């Protein structure tokens with residue numbers, strides 16, 4: 001067994017830890033592979049590379065691209081060239097769309113009498129705006145007790161502050177990662193089970209699947225392992241760590257077999 005984490009977020013997107021802190025947390029977790037995969041941003045990559053060299057952490061540059069297809073169709077990209085023009089353009093467009101979405105969410109909340117302002121939310125955004133920043137302000141303004149409650153009560157489908165997701169198409173996201181020299185991986189497929197279309201995704205250029213993810217049941221993991229075998233897709237693992245105070249998994253790291261680790265090392269290092 002080996003412990004790795006190929007899916008984490010810093011405060012460049014909606015994580016609560018700085019890039020520096022997240023690298024120290026990765027060091028503490030003694031990971032055999034580690035990646036920072038902020039939403040629609042590669043801003044933290046350079047610093048992460050520098051620190052990982054100092055701290056001797058096996059770091060893989062990463063990103064998580066938002067698509068507008070269904071609520072949670074996100075594509076992880078590894079070993080992307082963080083200076084690739086087309087990739088940077090896609091990420092920039094996604095971040096602009098994120099701002100529009102967050103503004104719409106806030107307007108809808110104000111409409112139903114919730115105490116929140118755009119200024120309060122955007123003061124908290126470093127690079128990539130998200131609903132998590134709205135949820136944090138709802139907490140600060142004592143509308144909710146924590147980020148999770150902010151999502152559940154105000155920002156999920158059917159709730160007052162909900163606005164449909166933004167982002168590129170799935171096809172363009174995969175294509176752009178590949179074009180930037182990267183490896184394209186379907187993030188948390190368990191969250192979009194009713195939309196699975198592995199043969200089509202494979203055809204689009206998908207390289208792997210995040211099989212090991214905190215909310216995936218044993219059955220889900222087995223189904224995904226079978227599909228990976230069938231469509232010749234690589235097995236990935238990530239915790240979607242957002243920092244110790246984000247109200248999600250509080251520790252980094254997912255267990256994988258030594259065989260899967262070897263394959264990932266061959267692919268990524």
Ligand SMILES: [Zn+2]
Nearest residue numbers: 064074187188
């Ligand atoms: Zn995601």
Ligand SMILES: [Zn+2]
Nearest residue numbers: 007009064240
């Ligand atoms: Zn994520």
